[in-house]
Amino acid sequence: MNILILNGGPSGGRGETCRLIKETVADESRAKDHAVTAYDLYGLNIKPCQGCFACWLKHPGMCAIKDDEEPILRSIIASDVLVWVSPVTFGGYSSALKKSLDRSIPSLLPFFAKLKGETHHPQRYDKRRNLLAFGTLPSPDAEAERIFHSLVRRNALNLDSIMTESRIIFEDTAEAQIAGQVREMFEAAEEAI
């Protein structure tokens, strides 16, 4: 399986738990002979989506901006399991992870279609994948946690993912416990493929 990890945590500070999660997922994947690609998004040159729709209307499937997002888009399309890691930011994702997600719309078609009773953009490619999302928080915050889980569900609908799991990990969680939680989610994703 192709495992793609997008880490939206900064280096140091709140990004430390994100780094641990990313490394645990990568180790777990390698131990099971899966191919792993991981990106630390904060360090990359990814410009924000300009909403120009050139990826839909001018050169379909390709973004007009040429920067570090292009290999990420290729990796997303080739992935079997997509893993997002981010500090929970006002209930959502960090700007670094969101910048990459905003730039992934070339993988969709422009047209409107009905999916599970709602209007969505259909997928450009046939391949579907599992989505695992890890959000980190310094301490419990019921509303931020609710928003995070709901947002992941909304994104899963747009991605038409096979299986979706989201998990909040508190930043004071011991490393061994983080590994346990990551393994649990990862095994569920493997079974679903």
Next chain:
Amino acid sequence: MNTPTSSPIDKRKALLLIGSPKGKNSSSYALGGYLLGKLEAGGMATEEMTVAAALQSTENQHRMHKAVDAADLVVVAFPLYVDNIPAPLIQTLELIAERRKGRPGVSPSAGPLIQKLAAIVQCGFPETHQNQMAVDIMRQFAKEAGFAWAGGLAMGMGGSVAGKSLEKAGGMFRNVAKTLDMAAASLAAGGSIPEEATALMARPLMPRWLCVLAVNWGFRNDIKKRGARGRAHDRPY
């Protein structure tokens, strides 16, 4: 980058942050700018700036922070991007929240929330409820950054505004203008967006089937115009 339209010292101040990368050519600005005009007519001093400009330089970030600090009301208008608020707006909110850490109102035990924050979000989909996560995130930002939440207006089929000013956009947007008038009257008086305004904004501009038909026709037409006829379903990777 920021355009103060009026700023007498004794007036309450409203700041419009435009979260669309299309800036003042966007549907988000058409909605937010209309509201700002009504706030000004209601006696508030107003200022507007785009998020893109605010992030351009350290100097512009300082200007933005100064404008946020001075505002009694901050209105954030933006399009829905991937079920959420656009990345540059998240980055801006991260900067604002970081700067306001430790101020009154930011922690639950601290003083009263003096500054208010309202949001306007629009998406191209016919279902207004697809904007809900973005409204929830803005409300959570208000809580974490020490603003009093003044409510959110969410609109589906927002692409149909197509960056036109609401005054020129025609009768289809009569209810949208009415909604913004109601919201402005309440916000200018120091209140929040009335529930009635939120409900009116959520009403579809046209039947869902017609929206889907119009959008898909529009995309096909634009693809032809931009020289990509027959390539809409290309798979380059």
